[in-house]
Amino acid sequence: MVPPASSPRSGSVTPRVVFPNKVLPYLLVAPQLAITLVFFYWPAGQAFYQSMLRQDPFGLRTKFVWFANFRKVLADPAYLNSIKVTVVFSLATAIVAMCVALLLAVMAEKVVRGKGLYRTLLIWPYAVAPAIAGMLWLFLFNPSIGSLAYMLRSFGIAWDPLLNGTHAMILLVSAAAWKQISYNFLFFVAGLQAVPKALIEAAAMDGAGETKRFWTIVFPLLAPTTFFLLVVNTVYALFDTFGIVHAVTGGGPGKTTETLVYKVYNDGFVNLILGDSAAQSVILMIIVISLTAIQFRYVERKVHYG
Amino acid sequence: MATVDLKDVKKIYPSGFEAVKGVSIAVPDKELCVLVGPSGCGKSTLLRMIAGLETISSGTVAIDGKIVNSIGPTERDIAMVFQNYALYPHMKVYDNMAYGLRNRGTPKDEIDSRVRATAKILELSALLDRRPRELSGGQRQRVAMGRAIVRNPRVFLFDEPLSNLDAKLRGQMRVEIKNLQRSLGVTSVYVTHDQLEAMTLADILVVMNAGLVEQVGAPLDVYERPASTFVASFIGAPPMNLLPLSQGPAGPALADGKTIEFAPANAVTLGFRPEDADVTFGVEAPSGALVLPALVEAVEPVGAESFLHCAAGGSRIVVRVAGRATATVGNQLRVVAKAEKLHWFDQAGKRV
Numbered sequence: 294m295v296p297p298a299s300s301p302r303s304g305s306v307t308p309r310v311v312f313p314n315k316v317l318p319y320l321l322v323a324p325q326l327a328i329t330l331v332f333f334y335w336p337a338g339q340a341f342y343q344s345m346l347r348q349d350p351f352g353l354r355t356k357f358v359w360f361a362n363f364r365k366v367l368a369d370p371a372y373l374n375s376i377k378v379t380v381v382f383s384l385a386t387a388i389v390a391m392c393v394a395l396l397l398a399v400m401a402e403k404v405v406r407g408k409g410l411y412r413t414l415l416i417w418p419y420a421v422a423p424a425i426a427g428m429l430w431l432f433l434f435n436p437s438i439g440s441l442a443y444m445l446r447s448f449g450i451a452w453d454p455l456l457n458g459t460h461a462m463i464l465l466v467s468a469a470a471w472k473q474i475s476y477n478f479l480f481f482v483a484g485l486q487a488v489p490k491a492l493i494e495a496a497a498m499d500g501a502g503e504t505k506r507f508w509t510i511v512f513p514l515l516a517p518t519t520f521f522l523l524v525v526n527t528v529y530a531l532f533d534t535f536g537i538v539h540a541v542t543g544g545g546p547g548k549t550t551e552t553l554v555y556k557v558y559n560d561g562f563v564n565l566i567l568g569d570s571a572a573q574s575v576i577l578m579i580i581v582i583s584l585t586a587i588q589f590r591y592v593e594r595k596v597h598y599g
Numbered sequence: 600m601a602t603v604d605l606k607d608v609k610k611i612y613p614s615g616f617e618a619v620k621g622v623s624i625a626v627p628d629k630e631l632c633v634l635v636g637p638s639g640c641g642k643s644t645l646l647r648m649i650a651g652l653e654t655i656s657s658g659t660v661a662i663d664g665k666i667v668n669s670i671g672p673t674e675r676d677i678a679m680v681f682q683n684y685a686l687y688p689h690m691k692v693y694d695n696m697a698y699g700l701r702n703r704g705t706p707k708d709e710i711d712s713r714v715r716a717t718a719k720i721l722e723l724s725a726l727l728d729r730r731p732r733e734l735s736g737g738q739r740q741r742v743a744m745g746r747a748i749v750r751n752p753r754v755f756l757f758d759e760p761l762s763n764l765d766a767k768l769r770g771q772m773r774v775e776i777k778n779l780q781r782s783l784g785v786t787s788v789y790v791t792h793d794q795l796e797a798m799t800l801a802d803i804l805v806v807m808n809a810g811l812v813e814q815v816g817a818p819l820d821v822y823e824r825p826a827s828t829f830v831a832s833f834i835g836a837p838p839m840n841l842l843p844l845s846q847g848p849a850g851p852a853l854a855d856g857k858t859i860e861f862a863p864a865n866a867v868t869l870g871f872r873p874e875d876a877d878v879t880f881g882v883e884a885p886s887g888a889l890v891l892p893a894l895v896e897a898v899e900p901v902g903a904e905s906f907l908h909c910a911a912g913g914s915r916i917v918v919r920v921a922g923r924a925t926a927t928v929g930n931q932l933r934v935v936a937k938a939e940k941l942h943w944f945d946q947a948g949k950r951v
Contacts, residue, residue, distance in 0.1 A: 489683075489685065491681050491682075491683060491685035492685050492687060492688075494650075494652050494672070494679075494681075494685070495679070495681060495685040495686075495687075495746075496687070496698070497651075497652070497671070497672045497673050498650060498651075498652075498672045498673070498675075498677060498678060498679050498699075499678075499698050499699035499702055499746070499750070500673050500674075500699055500702035500703050500750075501673065501698070501702045502673060505702065509698070510687060513689045514688070514689060516689075
C-alpha cells in the first residue's frame with residue numbers, strides 16, 4: 294500500500310490529501326485494515342492451513358499432509374458431481390433471474406400510470422430472507438400440500454421434488470432466481486433509463502420496429518449492465534444460496550442439488566471431515582478470486598460506449 | 600419528390616400546456632423551410648410532430664398530400680438529424696449509416712455502394728471503420744448527415760444540428776448543408792434558434808413565438824418587412840432599434856416629446872435597422888427623414904464596421920457605420936434615418 298502522505302501528484306487529476314504527519318495516515322486506515330485482517334485474511338489463512346491437515350475421527354491427532362486433501366477432493370466423484378450441479382444451478386439461476394428481470398424492466402418502462410408503485414412492488418422480494426424465500430417455494434411446491442404442486446399435478450405432471458432430482462433443481466432455481474429478480478430488475482431499469490431517448494427515436498426514424506430497436510440498439514447499450522449482473526448473479530448463485538438450498542432440498546434428493554458451498558458445509562460441519570472441507574473452501578476461494586479478476590478486467594475496460 | 604403541409608397543427612400536453620397553438624405552413628417540393636424562434640416557442644415540438652415522434656393533438660400533417668397523423672415515424676420515410684447527433688455508439692460509422700437501409704431490407708451490395716457513395720460526398724470514407732466516440736464533433740455531425748442522406752428519404756428534418764459545433768465549423772457546415780440540400784433536392788425542415796443560420800439557409804423562413812407563427816416569408820422579405828415587433832427584434836443582429844411613441848398633441852411623439860409629423864396615426868412603436876441610419880455632426884437635416892440628436896455612449900469596432908450605441912429619443916439605439924467610427928464616446932451627433940426605411944408598429948405590435 295502506498296502511503297498517501299508521500300505520494301506525488303503527478304499523473305493524477307484528483308487532488309490528493311497530503312498529511313504532514315507520517316504516522317497519522319496509517320492510524321486512519323488501521324481500523325479498516327484490522328477488520329480486513331481479522332475477518333478476511335485470518336480465516337482465509339486458517340482455511341488454507343487446515344486444508345493441509347488431516348485428523349483422526351476423534352479429533353485427537355492431527356497430521357500435516359501437504360496437498361493430499363486437494364488430491365482426494367478433486368478425485369472424489371461426489372465432488373465432481375457437486376461442481377456439475379453448481380455450474381448447472383448457477384447458470385440456470387443467473388439466466389432465469391436476468392431474463393425475467395429484463396422482461397419486467399422493459400415492461401415497467403411502458404407503464405404509464407403508477408410507474409413508481411409498480412417498480413417499488415417489484416423490488417420487494419429482495420428484502421425477503423433467503424431461508425424464508427426457500428420455505429415459501431418449498432410450501433408452494435410441496436408434493437402433498439403445495440398449491441402450485443397441486444396445479445402441476447392437475448396438468449398431468451408428476452411433480453415430486455422430493456424424489457426427482459430434476460424437479461428439485463427446478464424448484465431450487467426458481468426460488469433462487471425469484472429472489473434475485475428484484476435486484477436485477479433495479480439495475481435493468483436504471484440501465485434502460487440511461488439509454489438516450491434520441492437514439493431510440495433515431496432508430497425508429499431509421500425504420501426499425503420496436504423489437505428490432507430493442508435487440509439492435511437497447512440491448513447492446515445495456516451490455517455493461519448485463520455483464521455486471523451476470524457476474525453478480527453467478528457469484529450470488531455460487532455462494533449466497535446456501536440458505537435456499539438448506540431450506541428447500543438440503544442438497545437432496547441424493548446429491549442432485551448439492552452445490553459446492555453446501556458440500557463444504559456438509560463435509561465440514563455435518564460429517565466433520567475438516568481437512569476435506571477446508572480444501573474445498575480454498576478451491577472455492579480460488580474460484581471467487583478468478584471470477585472477481587475477470588469482472589475487474591472487464592469493468593475496468595468497460596463494455597461501454599459513447 | 601415531396602411537399603410538407605401543416606394545417607392548424609396544435610400540441611397540447613396532458614398537463615394542459617399548449618406548446619403549439621395552431622400552426623399552418625406549406626413547404627413546397629425541394630425547398631428548405633427554417634423554423635426559427637427563441638427556446639420554448641414550440642419549433643422543436645412542431646418538428647417532432649412532423650417526424651412522428653410526438654402525437655398531434657389537432658390539425659393535420661401531410662406529406663406529399665397524404666395525411667400522416669396516424670402513421671408512425673418508422674413508416675413516414677423521413678430522416679432526421681438530431682441536435683446531439685444520436686449516433687449509435689456501439690456501431691461503426693459504416694453501420695450507423697447502413698442501419699436504416701438494412702431495416703428496409705435493401706440488398707447488401709446496394710447498401711455497400713450507397714454508404715460508400717454517401718461517405719465520399721461527406722468526406723467520411725476514411726472514417727467508416729471508426730466508432731462515434733473516436734470522431735470529432737464536426738465528424739459526428741457529418742455522420743449524422745450521412746445517415747440521413749444515405750436513405751434517400753422524402754423529407755429531411757434538422758433539429759438544431761449545428762448548435763454543438765464551434766463558430767467556425769458552424770459557418771462551414773451551414774454552407775455545406777445548404778449545398779447538399781440543394782443538390783439532393785430533398786424537401787427539408789430545419790429548426791434553429793440562430794437567426795443568422797435561419798437567414799442564410801432558408802428558402803422559406805418561419806418565425807415562431809410562443810407556439811404561434813409570427814411571420815412566414817422569404818428571408819430577405821422577413822428582414823425588410825418584419826410583420827411584428829417580435830420579428831423585428833428577433834431577426835437581424837444587432838436587432839432593429841425600436842422606439843416607443845406616445846400620443847402627443849400633434850400626433851405620435853417620441854419619449855423626449857418630439858412629434859414625428861409623418862408617423863401613421865396609430866403607430867406606437869417606431870423601428871429602424873442599425874444600418875439604415877446615418878450619423879452626421881452637421882445641423883442641416885434632409886426633410887422627410889427622422890432626425891434624432893444622439894449622445895454616443897459606447898463604440899463597438901468590429902473591423903469592417905462599427906456599432907455606435909447611443910442615447911436618442913429617450914431610448915437607447917444602435918447605429919452601424921462602415922469601417923472605423925469617427926465618433927467617440929461622449930460625442931453629440933445626429934442620427935438620420937430616411938422615412939422609407941422606417942418601420943411602424945401598432946398597439947398589438949403588428950406592422951402598420
